[in-house]
Amino acid sequence: NIYPREVEEALLCHPAVSEVSVVGRPHQYWGEEVVAFVVLRDGQRARENDLDAVCLDQIARFKRPKAYRFVSELPKNNYGKVLKTELRDWLKRAEEQGGR
Numbered sequence: 001n002i003y004p005r006e007v008e009e010a011l012l013c014h015p016a017v018s019e020v021s022v023v024g025r026p027h028q029y030w031g032e033e034v035v036a037f038v039v040l041r042d043g044q045r046a047r048e049n050d051l052d053a054v055c056l057d058q059i060a061r062f063k064r065p066k067a068y069r070f071v072s073e074l075p076k077n078n079y080g081k082v083l084k085t086e087l088r089d090w091l092k093r094a095e096e097q098g099g100r
Contacts, residue, residue, distance in 0.1 A: 002034060002063045010058035011036060011065075014051055016044035021074050021082045022065065025091050036065040037087050039073060 004022040011020045019039040024032030040046060048068045055064035075086040 004034075006059060007034060007036065007055070007063055007065065010055050011038065011051055013058060014046055014054045016040050016046040017051075018044075019074055021084060021087060023084050023087045023091070025067070025088075033066040034063065035067045035069065035091060037069045037071050037074060037090075039071055 002024075007022045008020050011017055011022075017038055018041045021037045023035055023037070025035045027033040036051070038046070038051065051068060052064055069090070075083040077083055
């Protein structure tokens with residue numbers, strides 16, 4: 001099992017990462033694969049391989065995200081909780097439009 005919080009905590013070790021939320025995306029062989037939605041700090045940059053390197057230092061290789069989506073903000077409810085169902089909907093819509 002892969003626990004989202006474990007992956008999120010690893011990614012938050014990168015100095016450019018302000019917020020992150022991890023969700024599972026359906027995968028035909030593994031059941032699900034990890035996708036990370038990342039909000040960067042103002043004026044900061046990070047590439048996918050930079051984030052992969054941080055993950056590989058913190059967690060097992062198979063737990064690292066298979067894809068990253070850089071977003072300006074995470075969808076949240078009135079209490080500040082990230083709406084992971086909305087993130088999954090974003091992934092589904094992107095897949096329907098031909099992106100992965």
